[in-house]
Amino acid sequence: MKNLLLIAYLDVKESLRSKWFYVYSVVFGGLMALFFITGVSDSVVMGFTGLSRTLLIFIQVTIIILPIFILITTVKSISGDRESNVLEYMLSFPVSLKDYYWGKMLGRFSTVFLPVFLALILGVVFGMLKGGVLPWKMIFLYSALLFSLSFVFLGLAFFLSTILKSTDIALGASFVVWIVLLAFIDIALMGLMLQNRVSDDVVITLAMLNPIEVFRIGAISLFDPELTVIGPVAYYLLDTLGSTWLIVYAFVYPIVIGLLLSYIGYIAFRKKDLL
Amino acid sequence: MLAVAKDVTKSFMGTKVLDNVNLMINQGDRIAMMGPNGAGKTTIVRALLGFYHIDSGEIRVNGADPIKNRVDVLKHISFIPQLPPPVKLSIEELLSFVEKSSAISREKIFLESERMDLDLKNQLNKPFFKLSGGMKQKLLIAIALSKKSNLLIFDEPTANLDPKGREKFYELLTEIDPSCSTLFITHRLDEIEGLVNRQIYMDLGKVVEDEKI
Ligand SMILES: Nc1ncnc2c1ncn2[C@@H]1O[C@H](COP(=O)(O)OP(=O)(O)O)[C@@H](O)[C@H]1O
Numbered sequence: 001m002k003n004l005l006l007i008a009y010l011d012v013k014e015s016l017r018s019k020w021f022y023v024y025s026v027v028f029g030g031l032m033a034l035f036f037i038t039g040v041s042d043s044v045v046m047g048f049t050g051l052s053r054t055l056l057i058f059i060q061v062t063i064i065i066l067p068i069f070i071l072i073t074t075v076k077s078i079s080g081d082r083e084s085n086v087l088e089y090m091l092s093f094p095v096s097l098k099d100y101y102w103g104k105m106l107g108r109f110s111t112v113f114l115p116v117f118l119a120l121i122l123g124v125v126f127g128m129l130k131g132g133v134l135p136w137k138m139i140f141l142y143s144a145l146l147f148s149l150s151f152v153f154l155g156l157a158f159f160l161s162t163i164l165k166s167t168d169i170a171l172g173a174s175f176v177v178w179i180v181l182l183a184f185i186d187i188a189l190m191g192l193m194l195q196n197r198v199s200d201d202v203v204i205t206l207a208m209l210n211p212i213e214v215f216r217i218g219a220i221s222l223f224d225p226e227l228t229v230i231g232p233v234a235y236y237l238l239d240t241l242g243s244t245w246l247i248v249y250a251f252v253y254p255i256v257i258g259l260l261l262s263y264i265g266y267i268a269f270r271k272k273d274l275l
Numbered sequence: 276m277l278a279v280a281k282d283v284t285k286s287f288m289g290t291k292v293l294d295n296v297n298l299m300i301n302q303g304d305r306i307a308m309m310g311p312n313g314a315g316k317t318t319i320v321r322a323l324l325g326f327y328h329i330d331s332g333e334i335r336v337n338g339a340d341p342i343k344n345r346v347d348v349l350k351h352i353s354f355i356p357q358l359p360p361p362v363k364l365s366i367e368e369l370l371s372f373v374e375k376s377s378a379i380s381r382e383k384i385f386l387e388s389e390r391m392d393l394d395l396k397n398q399l400n401k402p403f404f405k406l407s408g409g410m411k412q413k414l415l416i417a418i419a420l421s422k423k424s425n426l427l428i429f430d431e432p433t434a435n436l437d438p439k440g441r442e443k444f445y446e447l448l449t450e451i452d453p454s455c456s457t458l459f460i461t462h463r464l465d466e467i468e469g470l471v472n473r474q475i476y477m478d479l480g481k482v483v484e485d486e487k488i
Pocket residue numbers: 275287288292310311312313314315316317318319
């Protein structure tokens with residue numbers, strides 16, 4: 001446990017010094033600031049006002065950027081350490097593979113989750129400065145959804161970078177997974193549904209299995225309880241699950257998948273050659 | 276017996292890289308391991324350190340399996356890799372990793388560094404990979420020598436050192452506790468001749484020569 005925390009701590013320190021971390025923080029923090037400066041937060045669009053409107057745009061951006069950011073930086077760091085023999089050196093010291101793997105995971109998680117979370121807090125602070133009632137419940141639930149979105153992609157990144165030995169192949173695989181998941185959010189699903197070639201059940205199942213779609217539906221349902229903005233699949237899910245269970249599912253499902261993927265990655269880390 | 280490799284075979288993608296390797300390292304052995312590039316020297320060392328799952332055979336280091344008991348095994352081995360890894364941690368952080376994971380005292384590392392004319396105290400916040408090649412190698416050597424090990428493994432340790440650094444390094448080696456065994460992978464037998472008492476020659480994944488000198 002002592003070594004696990006040590007490795008997590010050192011990973012955080014290493015990330016804090018890296019360029020990707022700054023780009024990442026600036027992107028999310030900057031976006032949030034931009035929304036407020038440009039007055040997105042003041043306009044009334046489609047019935048959304050103030051902070052809700054800002055958060056809604058923030059969600060859309062998060063859906064696209066967060067997964068790929070987590071995948072690329074994590075895969076690069078984990079596979080890169082192996083290819084550059086950093087792993088060989090670090091693991092020639094008496095730390096258990098358990099401590100190393102989960103320590104890395106903990107460290108990485110902190111560095112990918114914190115900037116997004118802080119950007120959200122920044123939004124809240126801006127919102128407070130402008131006055132008005134803050135939607136605390138929404139902010140809390142939204143943080144929880146961000147947490148689980150970050151977690152599932154981190155798990156995926158650890159899975160890919162331990163299963164696939166080469167950095168390039170692992171990066172390529174990350175891109176493919178990301179594109180496929182993005183393609184299968186509501187719009188593409190709706191297309192499938194309209195074509196009538198696949199049954200609605202298949203479409204719904206695809207939607208429920210896709211962590212990006214699950215996050216999207218969950219997050220948007222916080223702002224638009226009727227989900228009028230995002231189409232029939234989401235609407236169907238809301239109708240079947242009810243809004244509470246929808247949020248619970250949107251929070252729990254990605255965590256379960258993230259745990260599963262990172263655990264398989266851990267088994268591979270222990271059972272396969274380390275280098 | 277410190278380390279034993281018995282009939283060890285390991286293939287990468289269908290190519291046998293270790294072919295029935297037998298190797299025994301005893302206390303007090305100072306081994307120079309030589310052989311052409313690709314002979315399998317690094318691979319056998321990595322197998323001893325528990326990095327590879329061998330296809331067949333058996334490996335014991337201090338009586339234990341380096342994969343199943345990796346923490347215990349690695350407590351007593353110091354290892355210097357072939358090329359200094361581009362570790363992004365600062366020196367300070369690297370030292371704290373080494374210190375906490377392996378119970379090495381920082382003072383000892385400073386001491387060993389000073390003896391190689393490596394001034395650490397003024398660059399503790401510098402990332403390790405930004406040091407010059409020779410400085411990196413010296414720091415790795417200082418760490419390895421500070422660890423209380425009974426087996427030191429050096430995979431071509433002097434490849435990056437200037438002649439003066441090499442001289443200093445060999446000077447340090449003469450002071451290693453005689454009960455501690457060493458395994459050098461090297462291309463320059465002439466340089467370490469006085470320091471070794473056994474030489475092993477590998478080629479095509481096999482030990483082709485193993486003799487005391
Ligand atoms: N992780 C690996 N995956 C695939 N092939 C490897 C791996 N490590 C080493 N090899 C191959 O095994 C052979 C022996 O390599 P190595 O033990 O590094 O030789 P050397 O004696 O020069 O240290 C080389 O042909 C190398 O390409």
